Amino acid sequence: MRSSILFLITILTALPLTAQHYLWPTNASPYLSSSFCEYRPGHFHAAIDIKTWNREGYPCYALEDGVVERVRMSVFGGGKALYIRLTDGHLAVYFHLQRFIKPLEEMIFRKQIREERYAVEIRPKGFKVKKGQVVAYTGQTGIGVPHLHFEIRDKNNVPLNPLRFYPQVKDHRPPTLQQVAIIPLDASTTVNGRHAPLVLELHKNKKTASYVPREPVYVRGRVGLALKGYDRADGVYNKLAFYKTALYAGARRIFEQKFDLMPFSKTGQVEIFIHHPLKSKTGGRFQKLYKESFNTLPVYDEQTGNGMVRVGDSARVLRVDVSDFKGNTSHLRLTLNAAPLTPDLYRYTMYDSALYLDCVLPPRLKELNFYSGATEKNARKADAYEIHFTQGQRAVIRMPRPASRDTLLGMELHTGRDVRRYEYVLQYGGKTEAVFSHWGKWLRLQWNNLFHPDSLYIGSDTGQHAVVLPLGRHVERVLTARDLRKGLLQIKGPGGLDTTFHIFPLFPGQADTAVYWDNRLRVSVSSRTVYDTLLLTLRR
Template sequence: FTSPLDIPLYLSGTFGELRTNHFHSGIDIKTNGREGQPVKAAASGVVYRIKVSPYGFGNALYVRHPNGYSTVYAHLQRFNEEIAAYVRKEQYRQKSYGVELYPPSEMFPVEQGEVIALSGNSGGSGGPHLHFEVRDTRTENIINPLFFGFDIKDTRHPDLYELLMYRFADKDLIGYDNFRLIEVSDGEYRIAGNDVIEYSGSPAFALQAYDRLDGAANKNGVYQIKMWIGAEEYYDFTMESFAFDETRYINSHIDFGQKICCNKVFNRLYLEPNNRLSVYGEKKKMNLPELERDSIYPVRVEVKDAAGNMASLSFNIKRTGPLEGDAQMVGLPVFKYGQTNYFKTDDIELVLPEGALYRDVYFEYEEKQACEGGVGPVYALGAREIPVHRYFNLKLKPPRSFKGNPRKLAVASVVGGRIADYEGSSWENGYVVGRTRQLGDFTLVADSVPPRISSLDFSSGKNVSSQSFLKLKVTDNFSGIDTYSAEIDGEWVLMEYDAKYRLMTIPTADLKLSSGEHKLVVSVKDEMGNKSEARYSLIF
């Protein structure tokens, strides 16, 4: 492959980086803080998929190559003229801004180095850049693009920050200690103030580590981590390739609780029982070791980036004895990862499917006082720090004291005593049903407030004939935007939506209107079915 950009390549994100609920599936190439860089096909092939979305990848192109690989180009500002004309035609045919298209293979052949798009900041992007991927065409597995010879300078070793040491009693996690790491020589790290770490029970570790490439200050993900206890290798993680359907197992790979409580990302240096990621070495070696009492064992951890630069951590551990279980947990129900788990009261039904957990956990329940904006009590259903892999249904019964429209009730998560996220609002046998992939606090919320629509650069009665775009801002108080549309004189017109900025834009170049007054109607509906309309009389 050749570079998809004609500028020096600096990365703001590496392959397999630890993101929220997923591993990063490509590399993020900096575009000098600007949109509009020409994006070129990395090899000859055909465009086989085109996607436009307010979320995720935004504007994205997928190119299939004869060498067995496909490449992906995402967060684009716009496609080249030929592709853009096809997309626009399909958007009008489907009457939808968001489209996913699979053109015939002969429609868009591309040559290596041909400009296929301009770089941008569309979808869920946090700033201008090009997201670039390489995939195995047959399996759709994502492959580390840094294996394909791109000129990306990296002479810096990974940085190691902090170590966690967990204390297990009969496979129950009792607690942990954290240790600050210091660099004693180039790439060699030790634990600050400790020669030997003493512990009870069975040991396990997690490591906070990042990599920085030349020419960029971004904290990127690492490529490989290995750990030895004594002479035996106990852990081997290498980020070469993974499948999309396993990416959520990241929540087992990391210490999810540390991310929730402290916004710190630690790589576990052991495997939980239901971690099914394919990025590890021989898994049977990665169980918690049983070490002899009062013996000292050396531990060595090696961390590499894709360029082969290495950092290492060395320390010693000593087991002082067994560890008692947590008496506070005695008598609590245990949710097992290998079976379906149920919890029910008069007002709640929860069914957690088999495989939803990464290990067996104690399930704690508490009914709390109502929070501001909530309807009825707050239900504490397990700890928010426990990650959940699969969606599950959570049913809450409305309190008898509620006198409003029950069809305007929704399940909401509660974080820090405040309403957080909309989790669903279907009905089943007198319960409001949410569908979620998290434990924690939940309550009911009544939402009958429609979205708010505000014009930004025009108003009713204005002459807009010289404007290239008509811009509006749309906001919703709770459940989020579900559908949106615009019509002029009763005919559907394209309205682009940038969800992160809550910005809707109507390109006027597409409008074939006669001179004079025309009626614009913008309609927006939220997930609860609340609908708003804004009407404008405009002069073109």
């Protein structure tokens, strides 16, 4: 019994240390227009924004007894700002103020006259304030419409989530999930047959109350998820950030992130917290549910895992839990189906009465059949074929030559789990189209209607090499930043692809300088630079 009583006393006395209840900083409203750690270009939002209904002049209060540490005047950023050091060591910060109380206004005015400029700062000595005392009034100085930007920092000047100190904020609405992105993390990874992020719309299943995608997903390789959505609190329509996300593979949690604090030294990593290539191409902000090695943000549970998911021959069943600070939670359920290994047909040759195929077949085949015809409906099964493996899964296949009117060749693969059919066009006269794009750190080359044997030629200062391309309606090749060397890069291939780039890869954690156009443009990074490796397109 004694141990039980001691345990209860320990809990009760420990609570105030982590859940200090401060006075709400203004009587303007109890509602938020922005939340802690929302995305801002180049940084996380280090505060909560309190609604003032587009009006100025509401009183701001001291949260606790304390001392005014700093008063700042600026026409930019936070405008008129007030910093109060509380008795527990925390720092309360108020931005965008209309005015301060009279003694502080007089000190500021005297310094402005003395220095003959508007933007000044004072650090009063021993200027004490009491809990509940009016210290300033809300406004809209600096940037933005009228509101109160309010921060709580610890004794080391690290911003803390202010909601940790205000349990009275009302919120009964779970987050809204809009889209999920499945992002290839390796050059060999495909998502629904493509090496590019796949963005899926989400809808809520009425039976399970979980969000699900509107179409199936087939993956082979290593991927990460990213999520687009927002939260809302009671009484307002402003869109707020998620507080916590967790990813589960089956019953095992493999990723967790939450916003309790955000050091100013780390806030620039907001651009790798989101998936920046998707933002630049679509305008949408997708929050990553995985962590790369160069990401040093202190918002992750390092013991849980990095959230990256590998899909091989079996499907992976995933669940994402997304919560706000009050614990309202939405769920996303997603199955990453195992994409079948597709055959690569590199070339075909008609000789005498036979058709020869040079291809790479997937492993563990149970049965292989071929069909030919003028259309898919009248395709006929080949009576026989011969197969000779030349190296690994690469094979030469000899089969009877199709009739002259047959323009379609079908390949049917039985793996034991399912049956897949692939179509190739013979004697195709259509136009081959080449598409060049990049997704962050990948150069992506794509051809539509590639039905004639051809090669991709890649040239650089150190030489040139050729890559034989497979045939098909959609053919892709991916070059990574680490595949590229500094200097000129020339790419030539089918579909009229003929282009030259000046390549200068930059990598996280490596000091380097890229020089362009006879030293007229220089881009330098230090060894402390942290960013996702990007391929940038620069034009004069």
